[in-house]
Amino acid sequence: MQPQPLDLLHLGRERVIGSYLLETPEGPALFDCGPATCVPVLKGRLRERGLELHDVRHLLLSHIHLDHAGAAGVLVRDHPELQVHVSPVGAPHLIDPGRLEQSARRLYGDEFDTLWGELAPVPQENVRETSDRVLGLECFPSPGHASHHVCYVDGDRTLYAGDAAGVRIQPSRFVLPPTPPPEFDLEVWESTLDELERRDPARLALIHFGVAEDPGAHLAELRRRLRAWTALVGDGASEEEFEASATEELGEDAPPYEQAMPLWQSYAGLARYWEKRRTRA
Template identity: 30%
Template sequence: MTNIPQDLQHGVYMIDLLESGERGRTASYIVRGDQQTALIETGSSHSSQRILDSITALGLSPADIDYVIVTHIHLDHSGGVGYILPQFPNAKVVCHPRASRHLIDPTRLIAGASAVYGDELERIFGTILPVPEDRVLVREDGETIDLGGRVLTFYDTPGHARHHFSIQDSGSNGIFTGDTVSIRYVPELTGWDFTCLFPSTSPSEFDRDAVFRTIERLEQLQPERIYHTHFGVTEPASTAFERTRQTIADYDDFAREMFRPGLPWEDLAERIRAYIRADLAAHGHHVVDLSGIELDIELNAKGLLFVLEKEHAQKQ
C-alpha cells in the first residue's frame, strides 16, 4: 500500500495511519508553510513508520518537521508522540495547557486508558513513552504559530475532552478539529458506498453543553472546511457543525430517556445502533452491518452512561 500522502491542496497533506490495520480510521496531517512544517496528530506508536515514510515521500526529512501538534491526549491521537519524537530532532510538541503534564508523565493517562481498553491496550496503541519537558510547547487559547505565509491559531474546544484544542489554519481556511466536530466515516472503513458523520461521546469527559459552545465558537471563525482526525475533510464546514449539533442533541435525549441507575451500557449501545440505522435510512441508506463502527458505538454508549451515572450520583 502506498505511503504517498494525499494532497488536499492548500499545502495540506493527509496520511492514512492505518491504525489497527484499518484504512480510513485515523489521519495525520502535514501542513507546510514557507519556512516551517507542522505534523498534526501522530496516532499510536504503531503508525510511526507510516508517518516517517510519508514524510520521505514528500521530499522532506524528519529534521524538516518543526512542530508535532496533538489536538488532545487520547491515545489514538497522541499515543505515539513520545515514541516518534526522537526521529524529529528539531521539533517541539504543541499541546493544550491541560495536556502537557500527561505527555511529560503519561502514568495517569495509561491508567485511564487501561480502565477502558483493559488487556487490549498495548496491542491497540503500542508503546507509550513520555515527552521531555523541554520539548513541550503549550499554546493557550488564541495563541498562534507562524509557519511562514500561514498562521496556525489554537482554540480551546472542550466537549469531547477538557484537554482538547482545535487549530485554525489561515493557509486553507480550515480547522483541524480532532474529535470535537464529529467522526467522518468513510467507505474505506465502513464498507458502505457513502460518507457520513456521527458524534463521538466516548469516556470520560463528554459534555453536551460544551460541544454546543465549541461549535458556536468555531462557526464564528467562518471556516470553509473541517479536517477530521477520523477521517478526512468535510466541505462546507457548516455541514459538520449542523450535523454535530443535531446528532449530539439526539444522543443526549435518548440516553436520558433510557437512563436508570445500573443501566447496562450494552442496552444503550443497542439504542445507538437503532438510531444510526434509522438516521441512515432517512438519508436513503439502508444499512444492516455496523461492524466497521462497532468500537465507536460501544465507546459512545459508555461515555454517555458515564455522564449520566455521574450526574445521578451528584444528586444523591
C-alpha cells in the same frame, strides 16, 4: 493547497486514523500523529511526500487521547528537536503519561498494546503550551469531547478539528459524536460548536477521517446527533439498546466507525455524563 490526510492504516484498516502535514513559517508540521503502533506507516507517508521525520519541525496536538497523540513521545525520542504543541492542561500528561496509561489500560485491558503500543514521555523541553496563535495558526479551546481539546485554523480557513467536529469516515455523510468517558459534556460541547460555527470555516480537517467540505451541514448534523444520543441514554437505554440503535443508524458504514470510536465507549461516556448530572442535582 487543500489539506489531505495521511492515512495511518490503524490495525491495517484504511480511513480510520489520519494525520495532516502543514506548511508553517517554521517549516513542516504535523497535526496529530496517531498512536505508536502507526509510527512506521507515518514515516512512510512522510517519505511519499519527500520528507523524513527529521524534516518535521513541529507537532500540533488537538488533545492527548492515544489515537491522536499516543506516538508523540516515541517520535521525539527518534527526533529530539521535534517541538510538541499541546494545551496547558494536556502538557503535564505528555511529560509524565503514567496516569494516562494507567487509565487507558483499565479501559482497554489486554487490547492496549495491540491498539496503541508504547506510550513514551515527552521531555519537558520539547513541550510548548498553546496560546491563541501557534505557528501562524489561530488556536482556541474546544472542550466537550475532552476538557483540554484545542483546534487550529489556518489562513485558508481550514479548521483542524481533532475530535471537536466528530467522526465522519469520508465519503460517508454520517457524523458520529465521539463521547468517551470521563469528560464528555453536552452543554460544553454545544458551546464549542457555537465557536466552530462562528469562525465560519471553509472546511474541516478530521482525524477520523478526511476533509469535510460542507462544514455547516456537518456541524448541524453533529449537534443533532449529540442531542439525540444523549437523550437516548438519559431516557434509560441500556448499552445493548444504545449500540443496536446506533448500529442501525450506521448501516453498512459501521465497521470503520466502530474502530475509530467503539460504540461501547460512546455509551460509557454518555452514561457517565448522566451520572454526574444526577449526582449534582
